[in-house]
Amino acid sequence: MNKIFDRTIGRLESFIAYRSKRQEVIVSNVSNIDTPGYTPAEVKFVDEIKAAKVRMMRTNEHHLQGKNEGKNYSLEREEGPVSLEKSMANLAENHLMHNAAIEMLARKFKSLQTVLKETR
Amino acid sequence: MDVNTTFKICSSGLMAQRTKMEVVAENLANISTTRTPEGGPYKKKVVNLTAENVSFREQLEDAVKEVKVESVANSEEGFKTVYDPSHPDADEKGNVLLPNVDAMKEMVDMIYAARAYEAIAAAFDATKNMALKTLELGK
Numbered sequence: 001m002n003k004i005f006d007r008t009i010g011r012l013e014s015f016i017a018y019r020s021k022r023q024e025v026i027v028s029n030v031s032n033i034d035t036p037g038y039t040p041a042e043v044k045f046v047d048e049i050k051a052a053k054v055r056m057m058r059t060n061e062h063h064l065q066g067k068n069e070g071k072n073y074s075l076e077r078e079e080g081p082v083s084l085e086k087s088m089a090n091l092a093e094n095h096l097m098h099n100a101a102i103e104m105l106a107r108k109f110k111s112l113q114t115v116l117k118e119t120r
Numbered sequence: 121m122d123v124n125t126t127f128k129i130c131s132s133g134l135m136a137q138r139t140k141m142e143v144v145a146e147n148l149a150n151i152s153t154t155r156t157p158e159g160g161p162y163k164k165k166v167v168n169l170t171a172e173n174v175s176f177r178e179q180l181e182d183a184v185k186e187v188k189v190e191s192v193a194n195s196e197e198g199f200k201t202v203y204d205p206s207h208p209d210a211d212e213k214g215n216v217l218l219p220n221v222d223a224m225k226e227m228v229d230m231i232y233a234a235r236a237y238e239a240i241a242a243a244f245d246a247t248k249n250m251a252l253k254t255l256e257l258g259k
Contacts (some may be wrong), residue, residue: 016254018123023247027126028184031133033236034140038171041183064128075183095246099253102221106257 004112012105017097018045018073026090033082034085042090043073089099123251125174125184130244135235139189140167144230151221154209163194163217195220218222 032038063116143165153162171185198220205214 006230020250023121023250024126024129024184027129027133027243028186030239031129031136031187032169032185033133033239034136034232035171035185035187037168038185041184077183084235088239088242091243091246095250098250099187102253102257106259109257 009105012101012108014072015045016098016101016105017044019094019101021073021099022090022094026087026094029082030084030087030091033084033087038082039116040087041081042074042076042078046072046074065109125248126247127244128174129184129186130240132188133240134149134237134244136167136169136187137191137233137240139192140233141230141237143167143192144226144233146222148226148230150219151223151226153219154207155217161195161199161217162220162221164198164219166193167191168193168194198222208238 018085025043029040032040147164150162156162163256168190170188170190172180172188174186176182200218200220202213202218203214204216207216210216
C-alpha cells in the first residue's frame, strides 16, 4: 500500500477476504448437515506477521526475492459429522467479525475523506 | 466476496431439505394406501443426498460442496400385515399388507428437516447481511 492507504487498510482487506472464505466453508458445512460421508472443514487464519518471517532463501543473487502473497488462511478437515451448534456459533462469530472489519474500513475511509475535505 | 457461490450452496441445501419434507408428507399421506399403480401397498420413499463440488471451479481443496438430491428410492422392507377379512385387498387368509411407513419415524424426520431448513436459512441470511454491509462501503 502506498502513502495514502496505509497498512491498516491492507490488513483489513486480507482479514475480510479470510472472513468471506470462512463464510463459504461454514455455509457448505451447514448445507451438508444431512449428507452421508461429508467431512466438515474449518478455515484457520494464518498470522501475517508470522508468515512474513518465513521467506525463501536466496542462494544466488540473480534469484528473485520471494513474495509473501496469496492465501492468508489454511484449511483443516474435521472429524465426523457436522455439529450444527458449532456451525451456527461459527456463523454468528464470522458474521460479526466480518461486519466489524467492514465498519473499521468504512471509518478509515471516512477519516481520509475528512482530511481531504479540510485541505480545500 | 464470492456471494454467488455461497448463495448457490445455501439454495442447494434448502432444496434438499424441502425435498425431504415433501417425501415425508407423501409418506404420511399414504400411510394406509394398499393399492398402487405398480401393484401392492405403497412403498415408503427415502431421499439420498450427496455432496458435490461447486461446479465452475475447484477451490479450497474441495472443502466447499453443495448438496445434491441423488435419488428418491423406494424402501422395500418392513411391510405390516393386519388381519382384516372385510378389506377389499385382503388375501384368501384375510390378511392385508399395509405400507412400511412408520408415523413416528416420519414425524422425527419432519422435525429434523424443518430444523435443518431453518439453520440453512439463517446461514443464507447472515451471508446476505455480510454482502449488504460490504456494499455500504461504497456509500
